[in-house]
Amino acid sequence: MQTYIPPIDDYKFLLTEVLGFDRAMGEMGKEVDADLAVAVLDEAGKMCAERLQPLNREGDEQGSRLIDGVVHTPEGYAEAYREFVAAGWASLSGDPAHGGQGLPFVLQLWLDEMISATNLSFGLFPGLTRGACEAIAAHASEELKARYLAPLVTGEWTGAMALTESGAGTDLALLKTRATPNGDDSYAVQGTKIFISSGDHDFGGNIVHLVLARLPDAPAGVKGISLFLVPKFLPDAAGKPGARNTVKCGSIEHKMGIHGNSTCVMNYDNATGWLIGEENKGMQGMFVMMNEARLGVGLQGLAISEAAYQSAASYARERIQGRSLTGPKAPEKKADPIIVHPDVRRTLMQIRSINEAGRAFTLWTALKSDIAHRSGDAAEKQLADDVLGLMTPILKGVLTDKGFDHAVMAQQVYGGHGYIEEWGMSQYVRDARIAMIYEGANGIQALDLVGRKLGLNGGRAVMALFKEIGDFCEENRSDENLAAYTKSLKKGLNDLQASTMWFMQNAMAKPDNAGAGSTDYMHLFGLVVLGYMWAKMAKAANENLAAGSGDADYYKNKLLTGRFYMEKVMPETALRKARIETGADSLMEMAAEAF
DSSP states (O other): OOOOOOOOOHHIIIIIIIIIIHHHHHHTTOOOHHHHHHHHHHHHHIIIIIIIHHHHHHHHHOOEEEEETTTEEOOOOHHHHHHHHHHTTGGGOGGGGTOOOOOOHHHHHHHHHHHHHHHHHHHHHHHHHHHHHHHHHEEEEOOHHHHHHHHHHSSEEEEEEEEOBBTTSSGGGGGEEEEEEEEESSSSEEEEEEEESSOSSOOOOEEEEEEEBOOTTTTSSSGGEEEEEESSEEETTTTTEEOOSEEEEEEEEEOOSSSTOOOOEEEEEEEEEEEEEEOOOOOHHHHHHHHHHHHHHHHHHHHHHHHHHHHHHHHHHHOOSSSSSSSSSSSTSOBBBGGGSSHHHOOOOOOOOHHHHHHHHHHHHHHHHHHHOOOHHHHHHHHHHHHHHHHHHHHHHHHHHHHHHHHHHHHTGGGGGGSGGGGGGGHHHHHHHHTTTTTSSSHHHHHHIIIIIGGGGHHHHHHHHHHHHHHHHHHHTTHHHGHHHHHHHHHHHHHHHHHHHHHHHHHHSHHHHHHHHHHHHHHHHHHHHHHHHHHHHHHHHHHHHHHTOOOOHHHEEEEEEEHHHIIIIITTHHHHHHHHHOOOOHHHHGGGGGG
């Protein structure tokens, strides 16, 4: 059965003892401290566990349906969404100038984690709306901002990203949707988009589509793409949804997972829209949406991994099968709980060790985002923005790859029951799979990291990060309690630096070497960053144990989990490095016809 307890203890530990949340908020002049943050997250967790999780399996079974041209979301979704908005959850991190609460981005990310863990399909509706808000706020005219931002920020209206076409997925240069000037300040948008999550629904209010299209005289390729705001209903003089625009859902996609979300084929039949930003500069607005979305999708991988882990751990404690290798642990029963078996524990510890480090990774990254957007220190702001850009493809790619792997591993703990729908593990596997694909498939994330992010600004971001991790190892070298962490972390950092140098020496003349090693490099980078998070958590746990403060069992279990990561997971950096350094020859020499 699906089981979920919001990880509030982890949130509190990370905020108060590991990553300096209060200090960062103080430096930005934010009147938010860890106590308030934990209180908000605690209430959010209750809402997710009590309101959204009960809808998860029914939503998976019912799915969204198109009946007589009207999209119907699963039973209970519309009511839950209206409650979600009324309680203020949709506006948590929104700009106060437009009705938002202006709370730090990390609270938004961790709210997203809990929403996605309990009901990923539901979470896509508010998540995509925030992406639309970011793009409009960054690039739209003042008139469009005044008309659309407030109802989007508060969640009264929702947003959708209409980018993909049947012949233009990752390669947006191939898109065919057209936009023709109407003679006023509007355009007629003509075309069909596919895979549009939250493209239509029955929640009420307006649905604002951000659509990529070409103007009649646009240059070829990505340099000829513009971004348009196309609402489902044209706002009337009072700003309320008025006449229906010629935007229609042609069909609901039949998907492997996230059945509860209305993923639509959308038809724009000379629909009225307005240009966002400059002509032929639509990719700028798209990347604002995509970067926000990629962090959110990374959280989806972590969320599904955590939910699957909790369910599998609960099952392993209760399911009796076989006896312990060292003798019966439950002699009063016919068999021992499967939690006694080393391989079951290996599976659970593998998942848990990456989940807990991944949660720290998200806070660390979110603080970089808050600093990049709100800090008054120009140098600090630039550094945070550099690191945020570098981390985005790593967080998205690594956490979603691991999210799917972990969902499958957790399903395996159930044995045959994991293959039966009523236990709920199949849904985790099916839902987790999409996160590796949408908002930029993970192979593209890896190419972006190696081909663009590493060398950006002369490698300023990667060098700063290498220095930060190296300095941590050096500063704590004499701490015997951290030796297992710092030594392993330093070894991983050495592998990462060596692989980075290998690309510099071997990829310029032969770009296929970069492509062949990019996914291994992304995961190598992820292993080191997660190891860095474990070292920081171990330092805080040791200090609390030495001081006799807090929950000693919590800190001891944290250290055990971290030790497992350093001993069993971190050595994978050497494997990734070895793969990278073999280059591309064995991949590229075979003729295409031979495949």
